[in-house]
Amino acid sequence: MKGKVVIIGRGIIGLSIAYRLVEEGYEVIIIDENPFYKAASWNNAGLISPTFSALSPSIGNLREILKWIFIEHSGIRISFKSLFKNAHWVLRFIKESKKAAELQNMKLIYDMISEAISWYENLSNKIFINFKKDGLLEVFLDKLKFDKRIAFIKKYPEFNKYNILSEKEILELEKSLNQNVCGGIYYYEEYSLDPRLLMQNFTELLKKLSVSFINEKAEYFELTGNYIDYLITDKSKIKADIYVIATGAYRDIYKSLKIRLPIIAGRGYAIITNSKLKLEHHVLGGDYRISFANTYEGNLKATGFLELADVHDEPMRKCYDFLEKTLIKYFPSAKGFGIIDKWVGSRPCTPDLMPIIDKLKENLLVCVGHCRIGVCLAPYSSKLILDLIERGKHDIEQFLLQRFL
Structure with a gap:
């Protein structure tokens, strides 16, 4: 040894x-x-996504996250208690958010996750983790948000492993989606696994x-x-x-x-439903940054949210409610589902993420x-x-x- x-x-x-x-x-x-x-x-989303992660606002554009914190219907929250308790972190976060998107960091994230794909491929030969290449569909209900997202990702042609899709093309790929989707992005090199497995x-x-x-x-x-x-x-x-x-x-x-x-806790929430609605791809609701997928058992699952809070704070009921409402917005046919499991976990966040x-x-x-x-x-x-x-x-x-x- x-x-x-x-x-x-x-x-x-x-x-x-x-x-x-x-x-x-x-x-x-x-x-x-x-x-x-x-x-x-x-209970995370289980995405191994080099292109999407590199182009995610959580890496490339902290200013977008700063805006989302103060929007009521967004996938990010910060409690006033946490705001004051972690004032030093918040001030540093604001300082970092004033910096331009750093291409160097984005390339680093892309390379690291690309290497992770080989790691999980090898690991999946030893244990079952339901590792597969199924792509990621980022879909939008709001045309303005869709246009802003397209404008952002086009700034970085280095990460062009995606297709921009029309409403019709999105619905052909994922028929169970809300018929009012206005378009989306298909990241065709992304993988996923089951985090519980x-x-x-x-x-x-x-x-x-x-x-x-x-x-x-x-x-x-x-x-x-x-x-x-x-x-x-x-x-x-x-x-x-x-x-x-x-x-x-x-x-x-x-x-x-x-x-x-x-370090501050960025708490993520998840719900697993009794709905057996089968998704053909891993879907991300781009309007709210909420992920939808099937568990290995076939249950529809919604994962997401970034609640900046203390690890010991009680989970917020409205965060679970938000996931339920968002799931129905994107998949109306799942309406009437029951919740069979709820979960919250604390993800460690630095001021530059x-x-x-x-x-x-x-x-x-x-x-x-x-x-x-x-x-x-x-x-x-x-x-x-x-x-x-x-x-x-x-x-x-x-x-x-x-x-x-």
Whole structure:
């Protein structure tokens, strides 16, 4: 064994790091007080979408998100409590939003997710995750929003793996859609997977590879100078050669380090219905940034929303209501469905919506802040963590903590 690595957090980021390291000959322990179905990775949209993600406002145009926050019928919310509690983060977010769309970051995201496709193809040969190339349909009911979206993506001819479709062409591809759609975009190189199958079967694979899972709460670190001696949990004292924080939006572990990372929870919501309406493609309601797909069992699912809040806040009923109403807007024939499952998860967001992958102490690394595309970025992020362990650095300056200092 090359050494003992403790990973704090069992979302898709933590699992991917564990997989990368155990394949390289490290002894790996994952610590998390919560089961995997509590992670934000458990119920995400399941899109592995290089073109759409690169062209998403969450990467390329923060000013659009800033506008959406103050629009009542949008897919983004921020509570006043969170606004004041995280004022420093909000001010930094506004500062970042004034910057022009950064082509460099967009290309980076595109390349990282393109590499993730190969990773998940290989992983799907070992476990079943329902990984498939089914494309993504981004559809619009509002002509003005559709025109604005087209104007935005045309600024970036580098990412032209899509077709702009008329109302008629959209309805030919997805007959169950609202007949009043005004048009859309078909991203034909996009893939998808079932996040629940991924998390469950990936965990079982790691156990077979001798990764240890400890269900304890990581509370603080004991240090000597710049070196971590022990991780203290609510039940034990754990020693390792390397520690990796992959706790997503949960920030309590940083208190003993006297480090405040600029992370806020961007909570995502999901509903799974009893409707068996079959979709031919993964559909994104472009007017509200809500994703629609079938689960592996065939149930219609709506996923989305970005509610900037505290991880401990109670879920907002109106967010679930918003998903229900939006689903009916796009798929009127599904009206009358029942809800069989509701879920909320906290996605970690930095002010520039790019991850932080860096070294905090001599033997302590951090890999957080992947916002809405953790599943997409997890494979490449695990590669950067391996670089930090074995080379002491990685080559992606945009992911270093220094950019916020």
